[in-house]
Amino acid sequence: MAKILTYFLQNQARILTSTWEHFYLFAVSTFLSVVIGIFTGIFVTGEGRERIGRILLTITGAAQAVPSMAVVALVFIFVGIGFAPAVIALVIYSLVPIIFNTTSGLLSISPKLIEAAKGTGLTNLQILWRIKLPIAVPVIMAGIRSAATINIGTATVAAVIGGGGLGDLIYTGLKLQRTEIIIIGTFLAAFIAILVDILIAQAEKVITPKGLKISR
Amino acid sequence: MGFWEFLQAYQDKIILEFFRHIKIILFSLPFAVLLSVPLGFCISSRPKMAKIVIYLSSVLMTIPSLALFAIMVVLLAPMKLGLGMTPAILAITLYSLLPITRNTYIALNQVSPKTIEAARGLGLSSSQILWKIKIPLSIPVIMAGIRNALVLGVSVATFASLVGAGGLGYFIFSGISRANLKMVAIGAVIVSGLGIGVNYLMLLLEDVLTPMGLKNKS
Amino acid sequence: MLIELKNITKKFDKQTAVKDLNMKIEKGSITMFIGPSGCGKTTTLKMINRLIEPTSGDILIHGKSVVDMEAVKLRRSIGYVIQEIGLFPHFSVYENIAVVPRLLNWEEKRIKERVDELLHLVTLDPSYAQKYPMQLSGGEQQRVGLARALAADPEILLMDEPFGAIDPINRLKLHDSFLEIQEEIKKTIIFVTHDINEAIKLGDKIAIMNKGTLVQYDETDEILHNPKNEFVENLLGRDRSLKALSLEKTKGFVTHEGYVITGPNDDQGSLREKMKKTRSEQAFILDENGRLLGRKILVTKKTGKQEMIQDSNPVVVDRNNNLVEALSKMLESGEHQLPVVSGRGKFMGVINLSHIFAEVTAAEAKNTIKGA
Ligand SMILES: Nc1ncnc2c1ncn2[C@@H]1O[C@H](COP(=O)(O)OP(=O)(O)OP(=O)(O)O)[C@@H](O)[C@H]1O
Numbered sequence: 079m080a081k082i083l084t085y086f087l088q089n090q091a092r093i094l095t096s097t098w099e100h101f102y103l104f105a106v107s108t109f110l111s112v113v114i115g116i117f118t119g120i121f122v123t124g125e126g127r128e129r130i131g132r133i134l135l136t137i138t139g140a141a142q143a144v145p146s147m148a149v150v151a152l153v154f155i156f157v158g159i160g161f162a163p164a165v166i167a168l169v170i171y172s173l174v175p176i177i178f179n180t181t182s183g184l185l186s187i188s189p190k191l192i193e194a195a196k197g198t199g200l201t202n203l204q205i206l207w208r209i210k211l212p213i214a215v216p217v218i219m220a221g222i223r224s225a226a227t228i229n230i231g232t233a234t235v236a237a238v239i240g241g242g243g244l245g246d247l248i249y250t251g252l253k254l255q256r257t258e259i260i261i262i263g264t265f266l267a268a269f270i271a272i273l274v275d276i277l278i279a280q281a282e283k284v285i286t287p288k289g290l291k292i293s294r
Numbered sequence: 295m296g297f298w299e300f301l302q303a304y305q306d307k308i309i310l311e312f313f314r315h316i317k318i319i320l321f322s323l324p325f326a327v328l329l330s331v332p333l334g335f336c337i338s339s340r341p342k343m344a345k346i347v348i349y350l351s352s353v354l355m356t357i358p359s360l361a362l363f364a365i366m367v368v369l370l371a372p373m374k375l376g377l378g379m380t381p382a383i384l385a386i387t388l389y390s391l392l393p394i395t396r397n398t399y400i401a402l403n404q405v406s407p408k409t410i411e412a413a414r415g416l417g418l419s420s421s422q423i424l425w426k427i428k429i430p431l432s433i434p435v436i437m438a439g440i441r442n443a444l445v446l447g448v449s450v451a452t453f454a455s456l457v458g459a460g461g462l463g464y465f466i467f468s469g470i471s472r473a474n475l476k477m478v479a480i481g482a483v484i485v486s487g488l489g490i491g492v493n494y495l496m497l498l499l500e501d502v503l504t505p506m507g508l509k510n511k512s
Numbered sequence: 513m514l515i516e517l518k519n520i521t522k523k524f525d526k527q528t529a530v531k532d533l534n535m536k537i538e539k540g541s542i543t544m545f546i547g548p549s550g551c552g553k554t555t556t557l558k559m560i561n562r563l564i565e566p567t568s569g570d571i572l573i574h575g576k577s578v579v580d581m582e583a584v585k586l587r588r589s590i591g592y593v594i595q596e597i598g599l600f601p602h603f604s605v606y607e608n609i610a611v612v613p614r615l616l617n618w619e620e621k622r623i624k625e626r627v628d629e630l631l632h633l634v635t636l637d638p639s640y641a642q643k644y645p646m647q648l649s650g651g652e653q654q655r656v657g658l659a660r661a662l663a664a665d666p667e668i669l670l671m672d673e674p675f676g677a678i679d680p681i682n683r684l685k686l687h688d689s690f691l692e693i694q695e696e697i698k699k700t701i702i703f704v705t706h707d708i709n710e711a712i713k714l715g716d717k718i719a720i721m722n723k724g725t726l727v728q729y730d731e732t733d734e735i736l737h738n739p740k741n742e743f744v745e746n747l748l749g750r751d752r753s754l755k756a757l758s759l760e761k762t763k764g765f766v767t768h769e770g771y772v773i774t775g776p777n778d779d780q781g782s783l784r785e786k787m788k789k790t791r792s793e794q795a796f797i798l799d800e801n802g803r804l805l806g807r808k809i810l811v812t813k814k815t816g817k818q819e820m821i822q823d824s825n826p827v828v829v830d831r832n833n834n835l836v837e838a839l840s841k842m843l844e845s846g847e848h849q850l851p852v853v854s855g856r857g858k859f860m861g862v863i864n865l866s867h868i869f870a871e872v873t874a875a876e877a878k879n880t881i882k883g884a
């Protein structure tokens with residue numbers, strides 16, 4: 079305990095930087111993958127493209143079984159070391175659940191409902207914004223939530239390829255067999271992860287349309 | 295050295311680490327199942343407790359895998375078990391808790407009250423209802439939980455090499471620190487294939503175990 | 513002529529779904545489309561609001577070709593009702609009904625008034641506005657679907673098996689209120705159904721389709737009395753004369769004799785006098801709005817003494833029930849005179865068993881002459 083405190087006090091600056099780097103890596107990559115993922119999901123489920131959507135669903139379904147470290151490793155091979163490769167690895171890996179959920183959420187809306195919307199006189203854009211997306215929100219948010227969890231976890235791993243962050247602390251601790259460093263790194267990483275999870279769960283509650291929360 | 299010669303030179307090592315990787319997962323699996331399935335059963339009729347258990351295990355799940363490994367090392371160090379298989383197995387077991395427990399819980403509760411009422415009306419006892427109705431109807435969902443746990447296990451076991459338990463992570467981590475791209479590639483490709491393969495095999499098994507009447511005909 | 517289909521043909525790949533269809537639909541009428549599954553009913557309907565474009569031919573509304581109108585605008589001016597799934601689950605009942613008015617940028621105050629008005633029209637309590645589709649029964653959802661289609665007061669209403677997923681008892685209730693509503697709104701309605709009884713009960717005209725072509729298109733009683741060929745005969749079924757009876761609505765047989773009307777607090781003695789004088793067996797109790805509250809019956813005991821019995825839950829016939837329905841209610845309840853009410857429970861008069869029998873005899877005679 080004393081050791082932890084000493085290390086913490088002596089290395090405040092480094093710990094703070096690592097925490098900030100960690101969070102920054104997480105935020106940038108999650109933002110990018112949410113934007114790219116939702117956009118892709120919308121695109122591949124557009125009228126006449128449902129088949130592409132289904133194929134992508136199969137691919138992303140299988141890709142969810144790829145270990146995070148493998149993606150980090152592959153990005154290392156092709157892009158190298160540093161912050162940018164770390165972001166790329168995180169974006170690629172967390173895109174999978176977002177694309178999967180957005181696509182399956184949009185594809186699972188009954189064609190009858192879309193027809194009713196069309197027959198009522200909504201334009202394609204209105205159907206997307208007012209009908210499809212709000213109905214798919216719970217599924218899309220679940221995808222974002224698991225992407226965020228994955229990203230926080232993978233951000234730790236990305237330290238191996240120079241992504242920095244709290245993973246750096248943990249690796250150093252493991253390498254030097256310094257328990258206090260491991261504990262500080264782990265505690266902070268877990269703390270951020272849980273915090274982010276709680277925040278997203280709250281956002282999910284706020285953003286889900288009321289009519290969809292009622293169960294029969 | 296070309297890629298092919300490289301593969302040959304590393305052949306034995308690849309096979310060794312591949313089986314170590316599988317060994318770690320297979321050693322964790324019984325613990326995970328024996329802990330999580332009964333836990334799922336236990337909370338299936340206690341909604342309040344279920345909420346707490348599922349919440350706690352989902353918190354566990356949000357802890358980054360590398361961090362969890364590190365915690366195991368720290369916790370087990372006083373017992374001189376900080377390195378090797380033990381932390382790896384423990385970490386994977388803990389991670390499996392959420393997918394399997396939650397799916398068991400959901401599976402048992404998704405059986406429609408009407409079905410159970412009908413069974414009771416036919417004169418089945420509580421234990422008969424459990425064994426003849428609830429469990430067969432729940433198996434596909436529980437199996438999906440086990441599949442998720444296994445896939446997660448393949449991923450988490452990559453870090454085992456950091457605590458001296460070996461596995462396919464060896465190629466990735468050593469490769470990166472030696473800047474040996476071929477090594478990294480071998481590790482990444484094989485471990486990805488393993489993840490996808492395990493997922494696929496488990497899907498097949500789920501299909502076999504799903505009662506005929508529950509499969510959609512499409 | 514409001515709607516005119518001219519040489520309409522629709523091909524999907526090689527398959528012809530609709531072949532050279534010609535028909536004219538009058539303003540304010542209900543036209544029922546019926547025919548075997550896959551005969552092209554839905555396809556025809558969807559070509560009218562351009563959810564499907566015809567391969568060849570033209571559709572005119574008010575003499576103007578629909579292809580010259582913007583598809584989205586056209587659809588906003590045509591109500592569209594499909595099976596229950598068509599309500600938007602994330603919108604409340606209010607928001608569902610408000611969809612088109614909002615697209616048309618109505619003021620919120622006007623929308624609110626319109627929603628209230630429509631809920632009243634489809635006989636749903638105003639409190640339903642804040643409910644969500646999942647909280648409604650199938651029949652209630654269907655009423656909301658109808659209200660939504662009527663929101664912007666379209667001239668034309670397209671309905672594709674709107675009552676298809678509803679159980680027979682509730683379907684009958686919906687039919688009655690549907691006719692009641694149509695009496696008020698007088699829309700031009702095109703209605704696809706699988707149920708010949710529904711077609712006969714609701715339709716002013718029936719269009720019978722088979723394999724993409726129009727087999728017969730006529731007034732409902734013309735079709736019943738002069739089916740064009742065997743296909744139509746089979747579709748109508750063997751009990752045609754009974755079905756002809758179902759063409760007649762109760763409201764055409766209401767009489768205003770042989771009963772007495774009373775208020776809830778009227779004097780017993782004078783009521784008895786009045787009933788004796790008019791030789792009535794029943795007195796109907798109405799509230800100040802003319803709604804039926806119950807009835808009083810004069811029963812003669814074995815001792816010869818007469819006694820007044822109150823019945824606060826009498827069997828009633830809806831004025832849009834057809835004669836077959838009224839008859840079966842009489843047979844079930846053992847009454848030979850039943851009160852007739854409107855959709856909102858207003859007392860209209862009574863229907864007598866003897867009048868129905870007279871109609872049956874007349875119909876039999878008509879068919880016998882034709883058969884001979
Ligand atoms: N989008 C489409 N693509 C290809 N074929 C179609 C399409 N829509 C309809 N068809 C075909 O056109 C024919 C007519 O279909 P339609 O939906 O109009 O039938 P229907 O009379 O409404 O039948 P039902 O009573 O079963 O609703 C059918 O053979 C159907 O398979």
Ligand SMILES: [Mg+2]
Pocket residue numbers: 553554555672704
């Ligand atoms: Mg149809």
